[in-house]
Amino acid sequence: DARVTQTPRHKVTEMGQEVTMRCQPILGHNTVFWYRQTMMQGLELLAYFRNRAPLDDSGMPKDRFSAEMPDATLATLKIQPSEPRDSAVYFCASGLPTGWETQYFGPGTRLLVL
């Protein structure tokens, strides 16, 4: 049963610290998405990649957030420096080269910045 995996599942950190979240897309999926879920804003897209190339990162605060795909099996989302308003659940999702419109979500990383 192929699944998107995310690590860590939970992260508590102090304001100003760097946070790195990792995602392993389903093998063979070439499109990777990062979403953020908060009570106030709901679910919103931060960035997405196809074949490791960033296609849209307009939803991401550029001054502190960065997203990369070092290789086809790993996507990372970094926050530096972190702020309390970054507290949220961060989801990674992946999609097939064909049938990309169906996105399969990972379990999420719950981040709390104190």
Place this chain on the structure above:
Amino acid sequence: AQTVTQSQPEMSVQEAETVTLSCTYDTSESNYYLFWYKQPPSRQMILVIRQEAYKQQNATENRFSVNFQKAAKSFSLKISDSQLGDTAMYFCAFMMLGGSEKLVFGKGTKLTVNP
């Protein structure tokens, strides 16, 4: 920009009964996809059902079906024979075909199935 509206923040239903969750969307595009995702307390996002806008036939998946009204820009989800495991947040989502592949989500409806 596309928007998705779910007007029912919370709903409840008795086990074995039928419930319908509402969703409306706003777009000037003609080619798009619509989705319902389920998020149980575990927070995992699970795809429930998908509808292609060019298809007139409403999608069905076992106990889940949609009523897609393209002209009215309405996309409701019907859950038949509700089960306790259906208790979750349900999100309606929109994706434009041929453009940005991002999902635009509604705010969600919290569904509780009572025994």
